[in-house]
Amino acid sequence: MSRTKDTNPIPSVWTREQRRTDQPALSRDAIVREAIAMLDADGIEALSMRKLGARLNAGATSLYRHVATKDELMELAVDEVAAEIHVPPAGGPDWRAAVTEAAGSFRTTALRHPWLTLVLGQAGLAYLGPNYMNFSERLAALFTAAGFPEPNRAIDAVFSYVIGMSTTEAAWLTTVARSGESESEFVARLLPAARQASAGYDHLAAAEPETSAQAGDPAKLRDDKFAYGLEVVLDGLALRLPK
Amino acid sequence: MSRTKDTNPIPSVWTREQRRTDQPALSRDAIVREAIAMLDADGIEALSMRKLGARLNAGATSLYRHVATKDELMELAVDEVAAEIHVPPAGGPDWRAAVTEAAGSFRTTALRHPWLTLVLGQAGLAYLGPNYMNFSERLAALFTAAGFPEPNRAIDAVFSYVIGMSTTEAAWLTTVARSGESESEFVARLLPAARQASAGYDHLAAAEPETSAQAGDPAKLRDDKFAYGLEVVLDGLALRLPK
DNA sequence: CCTTCGATGCGCACACTGTACGCAGGAGGG
DNA sequence: CCCTCCTGCGTACAGTGTGCGCATCGAAGG
Numbered sequence: 001m002s003r004t005k006d007t008n009p010i011p012s013v014w015t016r017e018q019r020r021t022d023q024p025a026l027s028r029d030a031i032v033r034e035a036i037a038m039l040d041a042d043g044i045e046a047l048s049m050r051k052l053g054a055r056l057n058a059g060a061t062s063l064y065r066h067v068a069t070k071d072e073l074m075e076l077a078v079d080e081v082a083a084e085i086h087v088p089p090a091g092g093p094d095w096r097a098a099v100t101e102a103a104g105s106f107r108t109t110a111l112r113h114p115w116l117t118l119v120l121g122q123a124g125l126a127y128l129g130p131n132y133m134n135f136s137e138r139l140a141a142l143f144t145a146a147g148f149p150e151p152n153r154a155i156d157a158v159f160s161y162v163i164g165m166s167t168t169e170a171a172w173l174t175t176v177a178r179s180g181e182s183e184s185e186f187v188a189r190l191l192p193a194a195r196q197a198s199a200g201y202d203h204l205a206a207a208e209p210e211t212s213a214q215a216g217d218p219a220k221l222r223d224d225k226f227a228y229g230l231e232v233v234l235d236g237l238a239l240r241l242p243k
Numbered sequence: 244m245s246r247t248k249d250t251n252p253i254p255s256v257w258t259r260e261q262r263r264t265d266q267p268a269l270s271r272d273a274i275v276r277e278a279i280a281m282l283d284a285d286g287i288e289a290l291s292m293r294k295l296g297a298r299l300n301a302g303a304t305s306l307y308r309h310v311a312t313k314d315e316l317m318e319l320a321v322d323e324v325a326a327e328i329h330v331p332p333a334g335g336p337d338w339r340a341a342v343t344e345a346a347g348s349f350r351t352t353a354l355r356h357p358w359l360t361l362v363l364g365q366a367g368l369a370y371l372g373p374n375y376m377n378f379s380e381r382l383a384a385l386f387t388a389a390g391f392p393e394p395n396r397a398i399d400a401v402f403s404y405v406i407g408m409s410t411t412e413a414a415w416l417t418t419v420a421r422s423g424e425s426e427s428e429f430v431a432r433l434l435p436a437a438r439q440a441s442a443g444y445d446h447l448a449a450a451e452p453e454t455s456a457q458a459g460d461p462a463k464l465r466d467d468k469f470a471y472g473l474e475v476v477l478d479g480l481a482l483r484l485p486k
Numbered sequence: 487c488c489t490t491c492g493a494t495g496c497g498c499a500c501a502c503t504g505t506a507c508g509c510a511g512g513a514g515g516g
Numbered sequence: 517c518c519c520t521c522c523t524g525c526g527t528a529c530a531g532t533g534t535g536c537g538c539a540t541c542g543a544a545g546g
Contacts (some may be wrong), residue, residue: 048533049534050532058496059495060496060532060534061498061535064533064535065493065494117364117410118365120410120411122361128436133440133441133444134444136447137441137446141445144449151446153472156471156472157404157471159407161400161403161407161472161476163410164403164404165399167406167407171365194371197371198376202380203380203384203394204376204380206387225399228400229400232400232483233400234479235478235479236474236480237479268523293504301524302524302525302526304504305523305524308524312504313504
Protein backbone atom coordinates (compact mmCIF):
# COMPACT_ATOMS: atom_id res chain seq x y z
CA MET A 1 0.00 0.00 0.00
CA SER A 2 2.66 2.43 0.99
CA ARG A 3 4.95 1.23 -1.73
CA THR A 4 3.21 2.85 -4.62
CA LYS A 5 5.76 4.67 -6.67
CA ASP A 6 5.65 8.43 -6.33
CA THR A 7 6.69 9.93 -9.61
CA ASN A 8 6.01 13.48 -8.53
CA PRO A 9 8.94 15.67 -7.63
CA ILE A 10 9.71 15.20 -3.97
CA PRO A 11 8.28 18.05 -1.99
CA SER A 12 10.95 19.59 0.12
CA VAL A 13 11.54 22.67 2.11
CA TRP A 14 14.13 23.69 -0.44
CA THR A 15 12.10 23.30 -3.56
CA ARG A 16 9.11 24.84 -1.95
CA GLU A 17 9.17 28.55 -2.45
CA GLN A 18 9.42 30.86 0.48
CA ARG A 19 6.30 32.36 1.91
CA ARG A 20 6.29 35.79 0.46
CA THR A 21 5.77 38.51 3.00
CA ASP A 22 6.56 41.27 0.58
CA GLN A 23 3.06 41.16 -0.81
CA PRO A 24 0.54 42.46 1.69
CA ALA A 25 -0.99 39.42 3.31
CA LEU A 26 -4.44 38.40 2.24
CA SER A 27 -6.93 40.36 4.26
CA ARG A 28 -10.52 41.35 3.94
CA ASP A 29 -9.62 44.93 3.20
CA ALA A 30 -7.10 44.04 0.54
CA ILE A 31 -9.60 41.70 -1.08
CA VAL A 32 -12.33 44.30 -1.16
CA ARG A 33 -9.96 46.94 -2.49
CA GLU A 34 -8.76 44.74 -5.31
CA ALA A 35 -12.30 43.64 -6.13
CA ILE A 36 -13.33 47.26 -6.52
CA ALA A 37 -10.38 47.89 -8.80
CA MET A 38 -11.38 44.98 -11.00
CA LEU A 39 -15.03 46.00 -11.03
CA ASP A 40 -14.16 49.53 -12.04
CA ALA A 41 -11.77 48.39 -14.73
CA ASP A 42 -13.64 45.57 -16.41
CA GLY A 43 -17.22 45.61 -15.24
CA ILE A 44 -19.29 43.41 -13.07
CA GLU A 45 -19.26 40.24 -15.12
CA ALA A 46 -15.48 40.25 -15.32
CA LEU A 47 -15.09 39.71 -11.60
CA SER A 48 -14.64 36.09 -10.64
CA MET A 49 -13.23 34.66 -7.48
CA ARG A 50 -10.50 32.92 -9.42
CA LYS A 51 -9.33 36.04 -11.23
CA LEU A 52 -9.53 38.03 -8.04
CA GLY A 53 -7.46 35.42 -6.25
CA ALA A 54 -4.90 35.44 -9.04
CA ARG A 55 -4.52 39.21 -8.74
CA LEU A 56 -3.67 38.79 -5.10
CA ASN A 57 -1.21 35.96 -5.69
CA ALA A 58 -3.64 33.60 -4.07
CA GLY A 59 -5.88 30.73 -4.97
CA ALA A 60 -9.55 31.31 -5.48
CA THR A 61 -10.70 29.51 -2.41
CA SER A 62 -8.25 31.27 -0.13
CA LEU A 63 -10.52 34.27 -0.32
CA TYR A 64 -13.20 32.38 1.50
CA ARG A 65 -11.21 32.57 4.70
CA HIS A 66 -11.94 36.28 4.79
CA VAL A 67 -15.25 36.57 3.00
CA ALA A 68 -18.21 34.24 3.40
CA THR A 69 -19.50 34.38 -0.14
CA LYS A 70 -19.24 36.38 -3.31
CA ASP A 71 -22.47 38.18 -2.58
CA GLU A 72 -21.09 39.27 0.75
CA LEU A 73 -17.99 40.53 -1.01
CA MET A 74 -20.18 42.64 -3.28
CA GLU A 75 -21.96 44.13 -0.30
CA LEU A 76 -18.63 44.97 1.25
CA ALA A 77 -17.56 46.61 -2.00
CA VAL A 78 -20.75 48.65 -2.05
CA ASP A 79 -20.23 49.86 1.45
CA GLU A 80 -16.61 50.68 0.79
CA VAL A 81 -17.58 52.82 -2.16
CA ALA A 82 -20.37 54.45 -0.19
CA ALA A 83 -17.66 56.18 1.80
CA GLU A 84 -16.90 58.30 -1.26
CA ILE A 85 -20.27 60.01 -1.17
CA HIS A 86 -20.00 63.43 0.36
CA VAL A 87 -22.87 64.89 2.35
CA PRO A 88 -22.37 68.41 3.68
CA PRO A 89 -22.88 68.93 7.39
CA ALA A 90 -26.37 69.81 8.54
CA GLY A 91 -27.40 73.26 9.59
CA GLY A 92 -25.90 75.30 6.79
CA PRO A 93 -27.81 78.32 5.57
CA ASP A 94 -28.77 76.86 2.19
CA TRP A 95 -30.33 73.43 2.42
CA ARG A 96 -30.92 73.27 -1.32
CA ALA A 97 -27.26 73.76 -2.09
CA ALA A 98 -26.35 71.11 0.44
CA VAL A 99 -28.82 68.58 -0.95
CA THR A 100 -27.68 69.36 -4.47
CA GLU A 101 -24.12 68.70 -3.39
CA ALA A 102 -25.04 65.37 -1.79
CA ALA A 103 -27.10 64.29 -4.80
CA GLY A 104 -24.31 65.23 -7.18
CA SER A 105 -21.78 63.37 -5.10
CA PHE A 106 -23.94 60.25 -5.16
CA ARG A 107 -24.25 60.52 -8.91
CA THR A 108 -20.55 60.95 -9.62
CA THR A 109 -19.78 58.05 -7.31
CA ALA A 110 -22.31 55.89 -9.11
CA LEU A 111 -20.84 56.84 -12.47
CA ARG A 112 -17.30 56.25 -11.28
CA HIS A 113 -18.35 52.74 -10.20
CA PRO A 114 -21.01 51.77 -12.72
CA TRP A 115 -21.63 48.45 -10.99
CA LEU A 116 -22.84 50.21 -7.85
CA THR A 117 -26.43 50.66 -8.90
CA LEU A 118 -26.57 47.13 -10.22
CA VAL A 119 -25.63 45.71 -6.86
CA LEU A 120 -27.91 48.10 -5.02
CA GLY A 121 -30.82 46.86 -7.10
CA GLN A 122 -29.98 43.32 -6.19
CA ALA A 123 -28.35 43.01 -2.83
CA GLY A 124 -30.40 42.39 0.20
CA LEU A 125 -29.18 44.61 2.93
CA ALA A 126 -26.21 46.57 1.75
CA TYR A 127 -27.98 49.40 3.49
CA LEU A 128 -26.77 48.18 6.83
CA GLY A 129 -23.06 48.66 6.19
CA PRO A 130 -21.38 51.29 8.35
CA ASN A 131 -20.54 53.70 5.56
CA TYR A 132 -23.98 53.51 4.07
CA MET A 133 -25.44 54.03 7.53
CA ASN A 134 -23.26 57.06 7.91
CA PHE A 135 -24.47 58.37 4.61
CA SER A 136 -28.08 57.90 5.68
CA GLU A 137 -27.47 59.50 9.03
CA ARG A 138 -25.95 62.61 7.52
CA LEU A 139 -28.82 62.88 5.09
CA ALA A 140 -31.32 62.57 7.93
CA ALA A 141 -29.50 65.28 9.82
CA LEU A 142 -29.48 67.50 6.76
CA PHE A 143 -33.17 67.21 6.01
CA THR A 144 -34.16 67.48 9.64
CA ALA A 145 -32.17 70.65 10.04
CA ALA A 146 -33.77 71.97 6.90
CA GLY A 147 -37.07 71.76 8.70
CA PHE A 148 -38.81 68.79 7.11
CA PRO A 149 -41.19 67.23 9.60
CA GLU A 150 -40.93 63.84 7.88
CA PRO A 151 -37.33 63.82 6.65
CA ASN A 152 -37.49 60.22 5.46
CA ARG A 153 -40.18 60.91 2.93
CA ALA A 154 -38.22 63.83 1.55
CA ILE A 155 -35.02 61.81 1.41
CA ASP A 156 -36.76 58.97 -0.36
CA ALA A 157 -38.24 61.35 -2.90
CA VAL A 158 -34.94 63.00 -3.75
CA PHE A 159 -32.82 59.89 -3.76
CA SER A 160 -35.24 57.72 -5.63
CA TYR A 161 -34.86 60.27 -8.38
CA VAL A 162 -31.09 60.32 -8.00
CA ILE A 163 -30.82 56.53 -7.98
CA GLY A 164 -33.10 56.19 -10.98
CA MET A 165 -31.21 58.69 -13.06
CA SER A 166 -27.83 57.34 -12.00
CA THR A 167 -28.87 53.80 -12.82
CA THR A 168 -29.94 54.79 -16.29
CA GLU A 169 -26.79 56.79 -16.88
CA ALA A 170 -24.55 54.05 -15.55
CA ALA A 171 -26.19 51.51 -17.85
CA TRP A 172 -25.71 53.85 -20.77
CA LEU A 173 -22.08 54.50 -19.95
CA THR A 174 -21.46 50.79 -19.58
CA THR A 175 -22.73 50.01 -23.05
CA VAL A 176 -20.76 52.94 -24.40
CA ALA A 177 -17.64 51.62 -22.74
CA ARG A 178 -18.23 48.16 -24.17
CA SER A 179 -18.31 49.66 -27.65
CA GLY A 180 -14.77 50.92 -27.21
CA GLU A 181 -15.74 54.25 -28.69
CA SER A 182 -16.07 57.66 -27.12
CA GLU A 183 -19.52 58.76 -26.09
CA SER A 184 -19.83 61.15 -29.03
CA GLU A 185 -18.74 58.55 -31.53
CA PHE A 186 -21.17 56.04 -30.11
CA VAL A 187 -24.01 58.54 -30.24
CA ALA A 188 -23.20 59.36 -33.84
CA ARG A 189 -23.14 55.73 -34.81
CA LEU A 190 -26.37 55.04 -32.95
CA LEU A 191 -28.26 57.93 -34.46
CA PRO A 192 -29.43 56.28 -37.69
CA ALA A 193 -30.73 53.26 -35.82
CA ALA A 194 -32.56 55.44 -33.34
CA ARG A 195 -34.03 57.55 -36.10
CA GLN A 196 -35.24 54.50 -37.92
CA ALA A 197 -36.66 52.97 -34.76
CA SER A 198 -38.68 56.08 -34.01
CA ALA A 199 -40.00 56.41 -37.51
CA GLY A 200 -43.74 56.15 -37.40
CA TYR A 201 -43.90 57.42 -33.84
CA ASP A 202 -45.01 61.00 -34.24
CA HIS A 203 -44.01 62.39 -30.89
CA LEU A 204 -40.70 60.57 -30.64
CA ALA A 205 -39.75 61.79 -34.09
CA ALA A 206 -40.89 65.29 -33.16
CA ALA A 207 -38.76 65.31 -30.01
CA GLU A 208 -35.68 64.08 -31.78
CA PRO A 209 -34.27 67.32 -33.18
CA GLU A 210 -34.67 68.78 -29.71
CA THR A 211 -32.33 66.09 -28.47
CA SER A 212 -29.78 65.96 -31.24
CA ALA A 213 -29.59 69.69 -31.80
CA GLN A 214 -26.88 70.38 -29.26
CA ALA A 215 -25.32 67.00 -29.78
CA GLY A 216 -21.96 68.57 -29.15
CA ASP A 217 -21.12 67.36 -25.69
CA PRO A 218 -23.17 64.39 -24.49
CA ALA A 219 -21.64 64.50 -21.03
CA LYS A 220 -22.74 68.08 -20.52
CA LEU A 221 -26.19 67.18 -21.76
CA ARG A 222 -26.43 64.51 -19.13
CA ASP A 223 -25.27 66.89 -16.46
CA ASP A 224 -27.96 69.37 -17.43
CA LYS A 225 -30.64 66.72 -17.52
CA PHE A 226 -29.72 65.54 -14.06
CA ALA A 227 -29.65 69.07 -12.69
CA TYR A 228 -33.01 69.87 -14.24
CA GLY A 229 -34.77 66.88 -12.69
CA LEU A 230 -33.16 67.55 -9.36
CA GLU A 231 -34.41 71.12 -9.38
CA VAL A 232 -37.88 69.83 -10.14
CA VAL A 233 -37.83 67.55 -7.12
CA LEU A 234 -36.38 70.21 -4.85
CA ASP A 235 -39.03 72.71 -5.95
CA GLY A 236 -41.71 70.18 -5.14
CA LEU A 237 -40.18 69.58 -1.74
CA ALA A 238 -39.80 73.27 -0.99
CA LEU A 239 -43.57 73.60 -1.26
CA ARG A 240 -43.89 71.17 1.66
CA LEU A 241 -41.48 72.97 3.91
CA PRO A 242 -43.41 74.63 6.77
CA LYS A 243 -42.39 78.25 6.80
CA MET B 244 -14.23 -1.37 -38.73
CA SER B 245 -17.91 -1.62 -39.47
CA ARG B 246 -18.16 -4.84 -37.52
CA THR B 247 -17.87 -3.33 -34.09
CA LYS B 248 -20.64 -4.73 -31.97
CA ASP B 249 -23.44 -2.28 -31.29
CA THR B 250 -24.84 -3.02 -27.87
CA ASN B 251 -27.19 -0.08 -27.88
CA PRO B 252 -30.84 -0.73 -28.57
CA ILE B 253 -31.40 -0.63 -32.30
CA PRO B 254 -32.84 2.71 -33.25
CA SER B 255 -35.98 2.21 -35.20
CA VAL B 256 -38.95 4.17 -36.32
CA TRP B 257 -41.03 2.13 -33.92
CA THR B 258 -38.99 2.51 -30.82
CA ARG B 259 -38.31 6.12 -31.53
CA GLU B 260 -41.03 8.19 -30.03
CA GLN B 261 -43.29 10.18 -32.24
CA ARG B 262 -42.55 13.81 -32.75
CA ARG B 263 -45.05 15.41 -30.45
CA THR B 264 -47.10 18.05 -32.11
CA ASP B 265 -49.43 18.29 -29.15
CA GLN B 266 -46.94 20.52 -27.41
CA PRO B 267 -46.73 23.89 -29.08
CA ALA B 268 -43.64 23.80 -31.24
CA LEU B 269 -40.60 25.66 -30.05
CA SER B 270 -40.95 29.25 -31.08
CA ARG B 271 -39.52 32.54 -30.03
CA ASP B 272 -42.78 33.62 -28.46
CA ALA B 273 -43.21 30.42 -26.51
CA ILE B 274 -39.65 30.65 -25.26
CA VAL B 275 -40.03 34.22 -24.10
CA ARG B 276 -43.34 33.45 -22.43
CA GLU B 277 -41.93 30.53 -20.51
CA ALA B 278 -38.82 32.48 -19.56
CA ILE B 279 -40.98 35.20 -18.05
CA ALA B 280 -42.94 32.61 -16.10
CA MET B 281 -39.74 31.21 -14.66
CA LEU B 282 -38.33 34.62 -13.88
CA ASP B 283 -41.48 35.63 -12.05
CA ALA B 284 -41.64 32.39 -10.13
CA ASP B 285 -38.07 31.85 -9.06
CA GLY B 286 -36.09 35.02 -9.66
CA ILE B 287 -33.42 36.01 -12.07
CA GLU B 288 -30.67 33.66 -10.99
CA ALA B 289 -32.96 30.65 -11.30
CA LEU B 290 -33.28 31.04 -15.05
CA SER B 291 -30.85 28.92 -17.00
CA MET B 292 -31.03 27.87 -20.59
CA ARG B 293 -31.05 24.22 -19.59
CA LYS B 294 -33.95 24.56 -17.17
CA LEU B 295 -35.83 26.67 -19.65
CA GLY B 296 -35.28 24.09 -22.34
CA ALA B 297 -36.44 21.33 -20.04
CA ARG B 298 -39.66 23.21 -19.35
CA LEU B 299 -40.36 23.29 -23.05
CA ASN B 300 -39.52 19.62 -23.59
CA ALA B 301 -36.44 20.66 -25.47
CA GLY B 302 -32.72 20.58 -25.10
CA ALA B 303 -30.86 23.63 -23.93
CA THR B 304 -29.18 24.36 -27.20
CA SER B 305 -32.35 24.06 -29.22
CA LEU B 306 -33.35 27.45 -27.91
CA TYR B 307 -30.50 29.01 -29.81
CA ARG B 308 -32.31 28.42 -33.08
CA HIS B 309 -34.78 31.10 -32.02
CA VAL B 310 -32.76 33.36 -29.80
CA ALA B 311 -29.21 34.48 -30.41
CA THR B 312 -28.05 34.64 -26.83
CA LYS B 313 -29.33 34.68 -23.30
CA ASP B 314 -28.92 38.43 -23.09
CA GLU B 315 -31.07 38.84 -26.16
CA LEU B 316 -33.67 36.61 -24.54
CA MET B 317 -33.68 38.91 -21.52
CA GLU B 318 -34.21 41.93 -23.72
CA LEU B 319 -37.10 40.20 -25.39
CA ALA B 320 -38.56 39.39 -21.99
CA VAL B 321 -38.24 43.02 -20.93
CA ASP B 322 -39.99 44.23 -24.02
CA GLU B 323 -42.73 41.66 -23.65
CA VAL B 324 -43.40 42.81 -20.12
CA ALA B 325 -43.30 46.45 -21.17
CA ALA B 326 -46.57 45.81 -22.96
CA GLU B 327 -48.26 45.56 -19.58
CA ILE B 328 -47.59 49.19 -18.73
CA HIS B 329 -50.65 51.27 -19.29
CA VAL B 330 -50.36 54.88 -20.39
CA PRO B 331 -53.61 56.80 -20.76
CA PRO B 332 -54.23 58.50 -24.09
CA ALA B 333 -53.00 62.04 -24.46
CA GLY B 334 -55.24 65.05 -24.40
CA GLY B 335 -57.37 64.22 -21.36
CA PRO B 336 -58.45 67.07 -19.10
CA ASP B 337 -56.25 66.08 -16.16
CA TRP B 338 -52.64 65.47 -17.10
CA ARG B 339 -51.62 64.84 -13.48
CA ALA B 340 -54.09 62.02 -13.14
CA ALA B 341 -52.90 60.54 -16.41
CA VAL B 342 -49.23 60.69 -15.43
CA THR B 343 -50.05 59.28 -12.01
CA GLU B 344 -51.80 56.41 -13.71
CA ALA B 345 -48.85 55.73 -16.01
CA ALA B 346 -46.35 55.94 -13.17
CA GLY B 347 -48.41 53.61 -11.01
CA SER B 348 -48.76 51.17 -13.87
CA PHE B 349 -45.00 51.14 -14.36
CA ARG B 350 -44.51 50.50 -10.68
CA THR B 351 -46.96 47.63 -10.38
CA THR B 352 -45.46 46.06 -13.48
CA ALA B 353 -41.98 46.38 -12.01
CA LEU B 354 -43.13 44.84 -8.75
CA ARG B 355 -44.96 42.03 -10.52
CA HIS B 356 -41.73 41.21 -12.37
CA PRO B 357 -39.01 42.10 -9.88
CA TRP B 358 -36.27 41.19 -12.35
CA LEU B 359 -37.37 43.99 -14.70
CA THR B 360 -35.43 46.79 -13.08
CA LEU B 361 -32.37 44.59 -12.78
CA VAL B 362 -32.27 44.00 -16.50
CA LEU B 363 -33.07 47.62 -17.24
CA GLY B 364 -30.09 48.68 -15.18
CA GLN B 365 -27.87 46.37 -17.14
CA ALA B 366 -29.06 46.00 -20.66
CA GLY B 367 -28.90 49.55 -21.85
CA LEU B 368 -30.56 49.18 -25.19
CA ALA B 369 -33.65 47.17 -24.43
CA TYR B 370 -35.25 50.50 -25.13
CA LEU B 371 -35.45 49.78 -28.80
CA GLY B 372 -38.02 47.03 -28.48
CA PRO B 373 -41.39 47.81 -30.05
CA ASN B 374 -43.39 47.76 -26.85
CA TYR B 375 -40.92 49.97 -25.09
CA MET B 376 -41.00 52.34 -28.03
CA ASN B 377 -44.74 52.41 -27.84
CA PHE B 378 -44.56 53.18 -24.16
CA SER B 379 -42.17 56.06 -24.81
CA GLU B 380 -44.29 57.37 -27.63
CA ARG B 381 -47.43 57.46 -25.53
CA LEU B 382 -45.57 59.22 -22.76
CA ALA B 383 -44.24 61.80 -25.18
CA ALA B 384 -47.73 62.38 -26.49
CA LEU B 385 -49.07 62.75 -22.98
CA PHE B 386 -46.52 65.29 -21.84
CA THR B 387 -46.65 67.21 -25.08
CA ALA B 388 -50.42 67.49 -24.87
CA ALA B 389 -50.05 68.63 -21.28
CA GLY B 390 -48.16 71.60 -22.62
CA PHE B 391 -44.56 70.91 -21.66
CA PRO B 392 -42.27 72.64 -24.13
CA GLU B 393 -39.50 70.09 -23.45
CA PRO B 394 -41.43 66.91 -22.78
CA ASN B 395 -38.33 64.74 -22.62
CA ARG B 396 -36.92 66.53 -19.63
CA ALA B 397 -40.22 66.21 -17.81
CA ILE B 398 -40.50 62.54 -18.67
CA ASP B 399 -36.97 61.88 -17.51
CA ALA B 400 -37.61 63.65 -14.23
CA VAL B 401 -40.78 61.71 -13.45
CA PHE B 402 -39.58 58.33 -14.59
CA SER B 403 -36.17 58.54 -13.05
CA TYR B 404 -38.02 58.89 -9.79
CA VAL B 405 -40.37 56.05 -10.66
CA ILE B 406 -37.55 53.77 -11.73
CA GLY B 407 -35.49 54.56 -8.67
CA MET B 408 -38.31 53.88 -6.27
CA SER B 409 -39.40 50.76 -8.12
CA THR B 410 -35.87 49.40 -8.17
CA THR B 411 -35.52 49.85 -4.45
CA GLU B 412 -38.89 48.31 -3.76
CA ALA B 413 -38.26 45.38 -6.07
CA ALA B 414 -34.93 44.67 -4.38
CA TRP B 415 -36.62 44.79 -1.00
CA LEU B 416 -39.44 42.50 -2.09
CA THR B 417 -36.95 40.06 -3.55
CA THR B 418 -35.05 39.68 -0.31
CA VAL B 419 -38.35 39.38 1.53
CA ALA B 420 -39.42 36.64 -0.84
CA ARG B 421 -36.15 34.82 -0.37
CA SER B 422 -36.75 34.74 3.36
CA GLY B 423 -39.92 32.74 2.82
CA GLU B 424 -41.78 34.97 5.25
CA SER B 425 -44.48 37.52 4.75
CA GLU B 426 -43.42 41.14 4.57
CA SER B 427 -44.73 41.87 8.08
CA GLU B 428 -42.95 38.90 9.56
CA PHE B 429 -39.72 39.83 7.85
CA VAL B 430 -39.96 43.40 9.06
CA ALA B 431 -40.57 42.20 12.59
CA ARG B 432 -37.60 39.91 12.49
CA LEU B 433 -35.38 42.56 10.95
CA LEU B 434 -36.30 45.23 13.45
CA PRO B 435 -33.79 44.35 16.18
CA ALA B 436 -30.92 44.27 13.71
CA ALA B 437 -31.96 47.58 12.22
CA ARG B 438 -32.34 49.11 15.65
CA GLN B 439 -28.92 47.93 16.65
CA ALA B 440 -27.37 49.11 13.40
CA SER B 441 -28.78 52.59 13.88
CA ALA B 442 -27.74 52.83 17.49
CA GLY B 443 -25.39 55.72 17.88
CA TYR B 444 -26.83 57.51 14.89
CA ASP B 445 -28.94 60.24 16.41
CA HIS B 446 -31.10 61.12 13.47
CA LEU B 447 -31.69 57.59 12.28
CA ALA B 448 -32.69 56.55 15.76
CA ALA B 449 -34.93 59.59 16.00
CA ALA B 450 -36.66 58.78 12.72
CA GLU B 451 -37.24 55.19 13.66
CA PRO B 452 -40.45 55.47 15.70
CA GLU B 453 -41.86 57.52 12.86
CA THR B 454 -41.31 54.53 10.60
CA SER B 455 -42.31 51.68 12.85
CA ALA B 456 -45.28 53.42 14.41
CA GLN B 457 -47.81 52.40 11.81
CA ALA B 458 -45.99 49.17 11.10
CA GLY B 459 -49.32 47.56 10.51
CA ASP B 460 -49.35 47.20 6.74
CA PRO B 461 -45.96 47.53 5.08
CA ALA B 462 -47.45 47.33 1.60
CA LYS B 463 -49.71 50.29 2.26
CA LEU B 464 -46.77 52.20 3.66
CA ARG B 465 -44.89 51.64 0.45
CA ASP B 466 -47.86 52.75 -1.59
CA ASP B 467 -48.06 55.96 0.39
CA LYS B 468 -44.37 56.62 0.12
CA PHE B 469 -44.46 56.18 -3.64
CA ALA B 470 -47.49 58.43 -3.99
CA TYR B 471 -45.89 61.10 -1.83
CA GLY B 472 -42.72 61.30 -3.87
CA LEU B 473 -44.66 61.28 -7.09
CA GLU B 474 -46.74 64.24 -5.92
CA VAL B 475 -43.53 66.05 -5.07
CA VAL B 476 -42.18 65.58 -8.56
CA LEU B 477 -45.46 66.52 -10.21
CA ASP B 478 -45.71 69.67 -8.13
CA GLY B 479 -42.23 70.63 -9.21
CA LEU B 480 -43.13 70.01 -12.81
CA ALA B 481 -46.38 71.95 -12.60
CA LEU B 482 -44.35 75.04 -11.72
CA ARG B 483 -42.66 74.74 -15.09
CA LEU B 484 -45.82 74.45 -17.10
CA PRO B 485 -46.37 77.64 -19.08
CA LYS B 486 -49.85 78.80 -18.21
C1' DC C 487 13.62 23.12 23.78
C1' DC C 488 9.51 20.47 22.01
C1' DT C 489 4.57 20.14 21.50
C1' DT C 490 0.25 21.66 20.53
C1' DC C 491 -3.09 24.57 18.47
C1' DG C 492 -5.61 27.78 15.88
C1' DA C 493 -5.39 30.36 11.78
C1' DT C 494 -4.34 30.61 6.98
C1' DG C 495 -3.72 29.21 2.19
C1' DC C 496 -4.42 25.83 -1.38
C1' DG C 497 -5.54 21.74 -4.55
C1' DC C 498 -9.20 19.08 -5.80
C1' DA C 499 -13.79 18.13 -6.84
C1' DC C 500 -18.72 18.90 -7.74
C1' DA C 501 -22.49 20.71 -9.77
C1' DC C 502 -23.63 24.03 -12.72
C1' DT C 503 -23.40 27.78 -16.34
C1' DG C 504 -23.61 29.83 -21.56
C1' DT C 505 -22.90 28.45 -25.96
C1' DA C 506 -20.05 26.57 -30.46
C1' DC C 507 -20.24 22.76 -33.47
C1' DG C 508 -21.68 19.12 -36.28
C1' DC C 509 -25.06 15.63 -37.13
C1' DA C 510 -29.89 13.61 -37.76
C1' DG C 511 -34.27 13.83 -39.38
C1' DG C 512 -38.40 15.94 -41.44
C1' DA C 513 -40.61 19.43 -44.87
C1' DG C 514 -41.05 21.11 -49.14
C1' DG C 515 -39.72 21.98 -53.94
C1' DG C 516 -37.65 20.48 -58.36
C1' DC D 517 -36.98 10.44 -56.77
C1' DC D 518 -33.21 13.69 -54.99
C1' DC D 519 -31.80 18.00 -52.95
C1' DT D 520 -31.85 21.66 -49.96
C1' DC D 521 -33.32 24.04 -45.90
C1' DC D 522 -34.88 24.23 -41.26
C1' DT D 523 -35.28 22.51 -36.70
C1' DG D 524 -33.76 20.00 -32.61
C1' DC D 525 -30.21 17.62 -30.06
C1' DG D 526 -25.80 15.42 -28.03
C1' DT D 527 -21.44 16.43 -27.01
C1' DA D 528 -17.95 19.29 -25.57
C1' DC D 529 -15.35 23.30 -23.77
C1' DA D 530 -14.18 26.80 -20.90
C1' DG D 531 -15.61 28.84 -17.33
C1' DT D 532 -18.35 29.71 -12.58
C1' DG D 533 -19.11 29.61 -7.04
C1' DT D 534 -17.85 27.08 -3.33
C1' DG D 535 -17.41 22.67 0.17
C1' DC D 536 -13.83 19.80 1.96
C1' DG D 537 -9.67 18.18 3.80
C1' DC D 538 -4.72 18.67 3.95
C1' DA D 539 -0.28 21.23 4.52
C1' DT D 540 1.92 24.83 6.62
C1' DC D 541 2.74 28.33 9.61
C1' DG D 542 3.43 31.65 13.90
C1' DA D 543 2.48 31.78 18.52
C1' DA D 544 1.53 29.84 22.99
C1' DG D 545 2.23 26.69 26.64
C1' DG D 546 4.67 23.19 29.00
